[in-house]
Amino acid sequence: MQFGLTESQEFLRNSARQFFAGECPSAEMRRLLGTDTAYDASLWSKLADQGYTGIIYPEAYGGVGLGKVELMLLMEEAGRALLPGPFFSTVVLAGSVLDAVGTPAHKKQYLEPICKGEVRSTVAILEAGASWNLRDMQLSAVNGKLNGEKFFVSDAAVADFLIVVAPNGVFLVNAQARGLTISPMSGMDLTRKLYAVEFNNTPAEELGSNLNLPRAFDIATAALAAELVGGMQRTLDVTVEYAKTRKQFGKPIGMFQAVQHQCADMYLETESSRSAVYYAGWALEENAPDAATAISIAKMYCSDAARSVGNHGIQIHGGMGFTWENDLHLYYRRAKASETAFGDATFHRERIASMVIDSGSVSAKGA
Amino acid sequence: MDLNLAAEESAFRDEFRAWLAANAPKDWNEWCEKPLEESFPYLRAWQRKLHESRWAAVSWPKEYGGRSATLMEQALFWEEMARVDAPPMVNALGLGLIGPTIIACGTEAQKKRYIPKILSAEEIWCQGFSEPNAGSDLAGLQTEARLDGDHYIVNGQKVWTSYGSFGNWCELVVRTDASVAKHKGLTVLLVDMKSSGVEVRPLRQMTGESEFSELFFRDVRVPLENTLGKVNDGWNVAMSTLMYERGSYGARLHIIFKRFITRLIELSRTVQRNGRPAAEDPLIRQKLAQCSAEIEIMRFNQMRAFSRITATGVPGPEGSIQKIFWSELNQRLQQIAQELLGSYGQLLAGDPHAIDNGIWSYAYLRTRGNTIEAGTSEVQRNIIGHFVLGLPRSY
Numbered sequence: 040m041q042f043g044l045t046e047s048q049e050f051l052r053n054s055a056r057q058f059f060a061g062e063c064p065s066a067e068m069r070r071l072l073g074t075d076t077a078y079d080a081s082l083w084s085k086l087a088d089q090g091y092t093g094i095i096y097p098e099a100y101g102g103v104g105l106g107k108v109e110l111m112l113l114m115e116e117a118g119r120a121l122l123p124g125p126f127f128s129t130v131v132l133a134g135s136v137l138d139a140v141g142t143p144a145h146k147k148q149y150l151e152p153i154c155k156g157e158v159r160s161t162v163a164i165l166e167a168g169a170s171w172n173l174r175d176m177q178l179s180a181v182n183g184k185l186n187g188e189k190f191f192v193s194d195a196a197v198a199d200f201l202i203v204v205a206p207n208g209v210f211l212v213n214a215q216a217r218g219l220t221i222s223p224m225s226g227m228d229l230t231r232k233l234y235a236v237e238f239n240n241t242p243a244e245e246l247g248s249n250l251n252l253p254r255a256f257d258i259a260t261a262a263l264a265a266e267l268v269g270g271m272q273r274t275l276d277v278t279v280e281y282a283k284t285r286k287q288f289g290k291p292i293g294m295f296q297a298v299q300h301q302c303a304d305m306y307l308e309t310e311s312s313r314s315a316v317y318y319a320g321w322a323l324e325e326n327a328p329d330a331a332t333a334i335s336i337a338k339m340y341c342s343d344a345a346r347s348v349g350n351h352g353i354q355i356h357g358g359m360g361f362t363w364e365n366d367l368h369l370y371y372r373r374a375k376a377s378e379t380a381f382g383d384a385t386f387h388r389e390r391i392a393s394m395v396i397d398s399g400s401v402s403a404k405g406a
Numbered sequence: 407m408d409l410n411l412a413a414e415e416s417a418f419r420d421e422f423r424a425w426l427a428a429n430a431p432k433d434w435n436e437w438c439e440k441p442l443e444e445s446f447p448y449l450r451a452w453q454r455k456l457h458e459s460r461w462a463a464v465s466w467p468k469e470y471g472g473r474s475a476t477l478m479e480q481a482l483f484w485e486e487m488a489r490v491d492a493p494p495m496v497n498a499l500g501l502g503l504i505g506p507t508i509i510a511c512g513t514e515a516q517k518k519r520y521i522p523k524i525l526s527a528e529e530i531w532c533q534g535f536s537e538p539n540a541g542s543d544l545a546g547l548q549t550e551a552r553l554d555g556d557h558y559i560v561n562g563q564k565v566w567t568s569y570g571s572f573g574n575w576c577e578l579v580v581r582t583d584a585s586v587a588k589h590k591g592l593t594v595l596l597v598d599m600k601s602s603g604v605e606v607r608p609l610r611q612m613t614g615e616s617e618f619s620e621l622f623f624r625d626v627r628v629p630l631e632n633t634l635g636k637v638n639d640g641w642n643v644a645m646s647t648l649m650y651e652r653g654s655y656g657a658r659l660h661i662i663f664k665r666f667i668t669r670l671i672e673l674s675r676t677v678q679r680n681g682r683p684a685a686e687d688p689l690i691r692q693k694l695a696q697c698s699a700e701i702e703i704m705r706f707n708q709m710r711a712f713s714r715i716t717a718t719g720v721p722g723p724e725g726s727i728q729k730i731f732w733s734e735l736n737q738r739l740q741q742i743a744q745e746l747l748g749s750y751g752q753l754l755a756g757d758p759h760a761i762d763n764g765i766w767s768y769a770y771l772r773t774r775g776n777t778i779e780a781g782t783s784e785v786q787r788n789i790i791g792h793f794v795l796g797l798p799r800s801y
Contacts, residue, residue, distance in 0.1 A: 040415060040478055041408050042709040043717055048407065108407050279795045294798040296784070299791035306790055307727045314706035321407055336699040385692065388699070392691035395698045396671050 042317070044112070051105070052112040058089055059120035065366055068121050072229040072369070077123035078159065078197040087156020092130050095258075096138060100146050101154035107258065111265040111320035115313075118269025121369055123230035125159045125194035131262045132193075132255075133160035136202050139255040140209045140247035149200065149211065158199040163189035163236050171382045173252065178238070179207045180245065185238035195221045195234035203243060209252060210243035217241065228376035229369065257334045260381040261319040264334075264341040267377055268316050270370045271309040271345055274352040277367070278302065281356055292355070301351045308344035315340050332394050339387035345374035409709070411482075418475070419482045425459060426490050434493045439755065439763075441615075446572060449496035453527040456495065462525050463501050465654070470509055470517070471525045477712050481657035488661035499569060500524035500531035502655060504577045507647045511594075511635040520575070520596070532573030534564040534597070534621055535644065541566075542785045544579075545588045545641060549623060551580040551595065558582075558595060558633075560603075560626040566779075570606045570619025573599045578623075579644050582637055592640030596632040603627075613771045654712070659732050660705040663739060666769075667698055670743055673761070677746055684746055693742045700735050707731060726794055730786045733776035740770045 044052065062085055071077045086092055095110045096102025110131070117126060130153060137150040152158040166189060168175055178187035185203060195201060201219075203210045212219060218239035226233040279302055282293030292298050319337040322330040349371040353360035360367050382390070411419065431452060437445045456462040457471070465480045466472025475483065486492075495501055505524045508516055523529040540547035549562025560580055567573070576597045583591030597604070603626040608616035635643040671694055674685040684690045707728060743766045744751040755764035777783045791797045 040411050040709065041713050041716075042706070043713040044407060279797065282797060291798050293791070294800050296788070296791075296800045299795075299797050299800050300784070300787040302795055302797060303730075303787035303790035306795060307730060310727055311703050311707055311731065314710050315703050317407065317710070318409075318702075318706045321409055325409075333702075336702055339696075339699055340703060388692045388695040389688075391695035391699055396674065396685050396691060396694060 044108075048109060048112060051109055052116060055089075055091075055113050055116035056119070058085075059116055059122060063120045063122055068123055068230065068369075069366075071123040075223075075232070076125075076194070076197045077230055077232055078125055078194070082124065083159075084156055086126065091126075092156040093154030094130070096134060096150060096154050100151040102150075103154075106320075107261070107323040108317065108320040110258070110262055111316050114262045114265035115269040115272070115316070118266030118373075119273045121230055121270065121273070121366075121373060125161065125197050127231065127259075127262065127266065128161035128194040128198070129153055129159045132162045132259045133198075133202050135255040135258040136162050136204075136209060136252065137246070139251040140249065142247065145211075145246055152199075159194065159197045160200050160202065161192055161194045161198045162202045162204060163192045163195070164204045165189060165191045171386060173204070173249065176204060176206050178203070179205045180210050180243050183242055183245075185210065185212065185241045185243045187238055189236045189238075190233075191224065191226075192221075192234045192236045193231050195236050196223070196232065201236065202246065203238075204249060204252065206249075209246045209249050211246050212238070212241055212243045216243075226376060227372045230373060231376065253331075256381065257323060257331060260338050261316065261323060261334050263377050263381055264312070264319065264337040265316045267341040267345040267374060268309065268312045270374055271305070271312060271341075271348040274348050274367060274370050275302070275305045275309050278305065278352040278355050281359075285357075298355055301355060305348045305351045308348055312337075312341045312344045332391060335382075335387040335390045335394075338382060339384045339391065342378040342384040342387070346378060349374050415476075415478055415482060418479045419486060422461065422483060422486050425461065426486055426492060429455060429459070430490050430492045434491065438493070442572065446496065449493055450527045452493050453495045453497055453501075457525045457527070462495065463505060466505065466509065470505075470521055477654055477716050480654035481708070481712055484655055484658035485661055488658035491665075495527070496569075496572075497524055497527045497530050499533050499577075500527075500529070500575075503533065503647045504531045507577070507594075507643060508596075508634065510646055511643050515631070516596070516634065529574040530569055530572045532567050532569045532576050532599070532619075532621075533647075534567060534576045534578035536566045537563060538565055542782055544644070545592070547579060547581060547592070549578070549580050550584070551582050551593060551628070553582075554627075556630050558628045558630065560595070560597070560623045560628055562623050564621040564623075565609065565618075567606075567619045567621050568617060570621055571608055571616070573606075575599060576621070577634070577647065578628075579640050582640070586638070589641045591638055592644070593637050594634040594640040594643040595628050596634055597623075597626065597628050598632075601626050601628070612774065613768060656708060656728055656732060657712075660701055660708070663701045663704070663732075663736065666739055666743070667694065667701060669762070670694060670739075670746060674746055677748075690746060693745070697735070697739050697742055700731075700738075704728075704731050704735060726786065726790050729781055730777075730783050733773075733783065736773045736776050740766070740773045744770055 062082060071079055090103040091113060093102035094105050094113055098104045134150060134153050137146060153160060166176060166178060199214050201212045203212055218241040220237040221234050224233040224235055282298055282302060283291050285292050315337040319333045322333040353367050353371060356365060356367060359365055437448055453462055460473060463471060464473045464475040464483050468474045501524060505521060508520055524531060535544060537547045537549060551558040551560045576599055578595045578597045579592055580595055581591050582593040603624040605622040607620045609618045609620050610616050674690060675683050677684040679687045711728060747761055747766055750761050751766050753760035753764055754767050757764060788800060792799050
């Protein structure tokens with residue numbers, strides 16, 4: 040048993056870290072979040088050059104064919120840099136939905152351009168009730184037409200096509216389709232823009248049934264948790280650095296146990312989140328029997344931990360932590376948005392409960 | 407990353423699993439609640455049986471009676487022990503802490519003299535580290551050893567000594583030089599507990615039991631050849647012992663915790679709350695799920711830590727979070743048990759109405775000690791703050 044990264048996984052993580060540090064430093068991240076869409080075409084083509092836009096998809100569709108653990112590592116590094124724009128929406132979310140529900144022809148037509156970095160996309164899931172439970176979706180396609188509204192759709196304004204989750208299947212809508220109205224929703228996370236999407240007799244192509252949708256959602260949920268780990272690590276790093284240099288009463292504040300022990304708790308939560316996310320990635324890759332539980336465990340823990348780490352980080356920074364100029368609030372905003380996306384901790388605890396109380400028991404590999 | 411067991415690891419586990427199936431006592435549940443005075447011969451016989459098949463100290467080198475097991479194999483060993491609820495080994499400190507220290511720091515004569523009897527449980531060992539005024543600040547200990555010809559004369563007091571009443575030998579940390587910095591004047595002595603001037607007083611803890619003792623040393627004569635390691639190098643010798651304390655033993659915890667949570671889930675189906683089974687109460691469901699999840703995360707953390715040590719030879723930064731994680735989780739787990747059981751949670755062993763013969767009231771009280779023993783949570787956070795995160799020392 041080896042619960043550590045292989046050499047090639049270490050290499051991927053290190054090169055991703057270098058890439059984001061070089062191409063998306065804080066100043067660039069801040070420039071992008073000030074734009075309407077947080078999307079930048081030249082950054083996108085660099086992401087594609089790295090192979091990141093096709094990371095987990097088959098080579099037959101222009102992908103790189105890496106595993107889910109590698110996806111976790113890439114998302115962790117993207118989260119550390121607070122990468123703005125439609126990477127999660129396009130590559131992780133739309134990509135894995137296409138991969139899970141589409142026919143080979145669909146994949147050739149839609150997944151391949153995603154892998155090659157030629158298009159942007161997203162998936163419309165939530166409706167007015169804002170429930171992450173698939174059972175609660177109502178907007179259905181009738182005779183190939185969609186009518187109704189979806190909310191909280193990330194990066195819809197830069198999508199070349201949108202994927203729509205409906206009770207009677209998964210559908211694809213071209214951005215130029217008639218009767219499609221996309222209007223911004225002002226969300227807390229400035230790096231990932233949200234939209235309301237209205238369909239008015241909008242023609243939609245059926246991709247397939249939503250039977251395999253949970254698989255795609257599991258990948259997206261785990262990837263989002265991985266992104267949170269990167270944000271936690273960044274928050275921890277800058278906070279420890281601050282605690283070493285900021286002096287009060289003639290001493291670095293990190294010398295005071297009231298501060299130091301908060302840093303220790305941040306570390307404990309960050310590392311435990313990472314363990315949960317790596318395990319989830321591995322369970323997904325291996326199709327382990329406990330994969331669904333592992334993903335809920337990761338999302339549950341990371342959702343709570345990211346908020347807690349953010350709280351400590353800002354608290355330790357004192358007044359500086361409360362300023363706009365400090366990056367911490369940008370991570371704190373992302374953490375809150377990601378906390379609720381794909382189900383918050385309470386949602387996933389109930390999912391775990393249904394698995395461990397109502398049927399069988401939670402059991403990790405090798406246990 | 408590959409979380410499947412390697413072929414050698416499965417072979418190791420299967421061999422021990424088969425051995426346990428054939429040899430583990432079936433009547434431990436009749437003995438486990440008796441006081442140690444009564445169960446002692448039973449436990450000694452059990453350890454001897456493990457030793458006869460070379461299962462008593464799998465981590466030890468082969469030439470000293472072990473199996474040179476890898477850390478992962480050691481973890482599997484403890485998991486299997488926990489899985490069948492095997493009795494503990496009565497010379498736990500000798501096997502887990504003191505034996506490895508003697509192997510690492512002892513002379514050939516010392517190894518020959520002590521090691522075989524540690525394995526066979528013929529001689530039980532205890533540890534004289536903490537003192538009334540030296541707990542977290544261990545280096546501040548005051549028990550002194552004065553040179554007198556070819557002997558040391560030891561005076562002082564130790565506390566929190568596990569197996570004190572049963573100990574034949576004690577690994578004792580003493581101050582041999584009071585004129586230098588506190589870490590530099592310490593020495594480790596191996597003390598025969600039958601020596602004149604040694605007094606053992608059992609210490610009654612809040613659970614009502616006596617797992618620990620106080621030790622008093624009054625002009626106790628210890629031969630010079632019983633020095634372990636170099637004179638005034640006792641801090642390093644003692645620290646190497648404590649390093650073993652944070653080893654593979656923790657691998658059994660997730661089995662034990664999972665047994666607790668599985669039982670609680672079972673109980674939640676019969677315990678009524680607001681006119682329906684507690685298993686249907688949203689709040690109880692949330693809490694049981696949180697706990698189940700954290701038990702898994704504890705195991706993921708452990709697997710990562712073991713892999714890191716295996717790959718690099720040194721405990722990685724994840725190692726330092728284990729103690730805080732399991733001890734605080736165990737307290738939360740027992741609090742949930744209390745919430746679930748309501749008034750029944752408080753009933754003690756022997757009460758005819760007690761659920762599971764009172765293990766829940768006992769566990770609730772016993773886990774209170776978890777965040778104190780083997781390094782308080784405060785000290786663990788200091789370790790993370792200073793040694794892992796590189797913050798300035800706070801003390």
